[in-house]
Amino acid sequence: MKQEKPAQALSAFKHSLELYPKRFNSLLGAARAAQALEDKHPAKKYYAELLTISISESKRAGVQEARKYIAGNVSQRE
Numbered sequence: 766m767k768q769e770k771p772a773q774a775l776s777a778f779k780h781s782l783e784l785y786p787k788r789f790n791s792l793l794g795a796a797r798a799a800q801a802l803e804d805k806h807p808a809k810k811y812y813a814e815l816l817t818i819s820i821s822e823s824k825r826a827g828v829q830e831a832r833k834y835i836a837g838n839v840s841q842r843e
Contacts, residue, residue, distance in 0.1 A: 771801035787818050793827040800834070809838055 778795035785791065796811035812831035819828045 771798040774798040775802065775807075787814070789815065789818065789827065792818070793830075796831065796834070805838060809835065 775795055775798035778791050778798060781791040782788065782795065792811050792815040796808050796815060799805075799808035799811060812834045815827065815831045816835065819825070819831075
C-alpha cells in the first residue's frame with residue numbers, strides 16, 4: 766500500500782491470510798487495499814472479519830476504522 770499499488774497489496778494480503786488466517790494486520794491491510802480499489806464488498810468483508818476477531822471494547826485505530834466503515838456502508842447497496 767505504501768507503494769500505491771493496492772491491487773498488488775490486496776493479492777499479498779490475501780496470500781498472507783491463506784497462510785495465517787484471521788491475522789489483524791493482514792485483515793486490516795486487505796480491507797484498506799480493497800477500499801483503495803473501491804471494491805466495497807471485499808472491503809466490508811475484511812473489516813467485518815476484523816471486528817469478529819477484535820475485543821468489542823477495543824480502542825485500536827484499526828478497529829475504530831472498521832466500525833466506521835461498516836456503519837457508513839450498512840445502508841448502502843453493494
